[in-house]
Amino acid sequence: MALDIRAGxxxxxxxxxxxxxxxxxxxxxxxxxxxxxxxxxxxxxxRIEGRIIAIKEIKEDIARREYEMLRALRRLDQPCVEAVGVVAGRTDDKGNPLDACLLTRHLQFSLPYRAMLSQSLRPDTADRLIDALAVLLVRLHLVGFWWGDVSLSNTLFKRNAGEFAAYLVDAETGELREKLSKGQRDHDLDIARVNIAGELMDLQAGGFVPMEVDPLSVSDLILSRYDDLWAALTEDESFEMGQRWKVEEHIRHLNDLGFDIGELDITTDFDGTHVSIQPKIVDAGHHARRLLRLTGLAVEDNQARRLLNDLDAFTASQDRQNDDEQLVAHDWLSRIYEPITRTVPPAMRKKLEPAEIFHEILEHRWYMAERAQQDISIENAARDYVDHVLPNKPDEASVVGVDTQELPVRAE
Structure with a gap:
């Protein structure tokens, strides 16, 4: 049988x-x-040609289906790994057939949840992972994707300015439809709740999650976080005719959540005293798109929000609020962001993404100023961070923590 390689x-x-x-x-x-x-x-x-790809051995029909599904999700601008190709027609040296292989590109600076929780992180790390997974699930459901196997294990996480951003890594069971019913969405949530509880119990058995953490309570968070976000993005809001300012307030609230509105459906009641609004088209990445337009930096949305806040502070400090926004952004990029991120020695640049390092330097400056009870320059904060904080960070672009395959796995 001839080897069959299909690649993008x-x-x-x-x-x-x-x-x-x-x-x-x-x-x-x-x-x-x-x-x-x-x-x-x-x-x-x-490693191939300087890139890292993940190879999963799987039945050919499943590999080809997942390859097409991942490509479809990428075209819809959903956060998932990039499908590279499928290798089929494999046989061993004796001519016996071997399973096909699905190839995906490794998401740099991402980690599986077990590696995240095996490190010495903040006590609320599990809650923040659930928040990120809820956002991912809402985004997927908005475009009509039913996952069918929602879990922390099928997700990769990247740091996102103190929070996490979640990426789908396994679409083996997924289905893409025009629209999901509430029952289909609830089914995904039930799967998520059960899987997350089991995954946290596994880590507790291995000593990686404190025994005082209740896996069932943590897993239930996916329901409330999902419901809150879904309601904010899809349910209509009513107000009196004289409160039109609530339209902008609603839009700003969605922007703060990281979503853009492409269209609003605005209706009034029979006597014209009440107005209802409902977002019709909602896209994620509001802050990331604005930062990309201004600076060319492609980062996670929460990182973009933090960088834009620093850009706004720079604009105010230079008294340039009336200047062209892109010119000011270019000056901030060349005078602040790039010089600060370049202070990181080459040997330590695999520890965190530049945008995450910049965020942590801003956090570090705040703590230094609080201790000193005076302003600290970002240059001094960067030097102190590189000298005393960054060396203790793991290399998240390469190998991190324990081999998560060796942690205990709950029996089915």
Missing amino acids: RPWPALLDLPWSTPLEEWPENILAALPRGISRHVVRFV
Whole structure:
């Protein structure tokens, strides 16, 4: 049987990989040492032409379906891993058939939840992961994607200015429809609640989550966080005719949540004394898009919000509120952001993304100023952060924490 490689772009280096060997037996010298999450299938990371791809061994029909699903979600601008290709027609040296392989591009600076929780992080880390997963699930449901296997294990997380951003990493069971019913959305939430509770119980058994944490209570958070966000984005709001300012207030609230409104449906009642508004088209990434337009920086939305706040502070400090916004943003980028992020030595640049480092330096400056009871320059804060804080951070662009495959797994 001939090897069949389907890829989104020409990638001759794929031919050099040992496809005739079961993935579990691939030699260590071609593998990348990255933390792995729990998976029903064999998964390995490989370096190819300076990039890292994840390879999952799976049945051919499932691999091709998931490949197409991930590509469809990317076209809809949903946060998920990038599908690279499918390799089918594999046989071993004796001619016995081997499963196909799904190839996805590794999401740099992302981590599975087990690696996140295995580090010495804040006590509310699990809650913040749930928040990120709720946002991801709402975004997917808004475009009609039913996940079917919502869990922390099927998600990757990136730091996002003190919070987390969640990315779908496994679309094996997903279905893309024109619109989801409430029953379909509730089904996904029920799956999420059960899976999250089990995953946290596993980590408790391994000593990575304190025993005083109640996995059931934490898993229930997905329901309330999801419901609050879904209501804010989809339900209409009514107010009296003389309170039109509430329209802008509603829009600003959605922007604060990181969403843009493409269209509003505004209706009045029969006597014209009350107005109802409902967002019709809602896109995520409000702050990220604005920052990208002004500076060319592509970052997570919460990071973008923090950077835009610093840009606003820079604008005020220079008394340039009436200047062209893009010119001011260019000056901030060249005089503040780029010089500060360049203070990080090359050997430490794999620890965090530049935008996250800049956010942490801003946080560090605030704490330094509070202790000193006086203003601290961002240059001094950056030097102190690089000298005393950053060296203790793990390298999140490469290998982090424990091998999560070795943590206990709950029996089904």
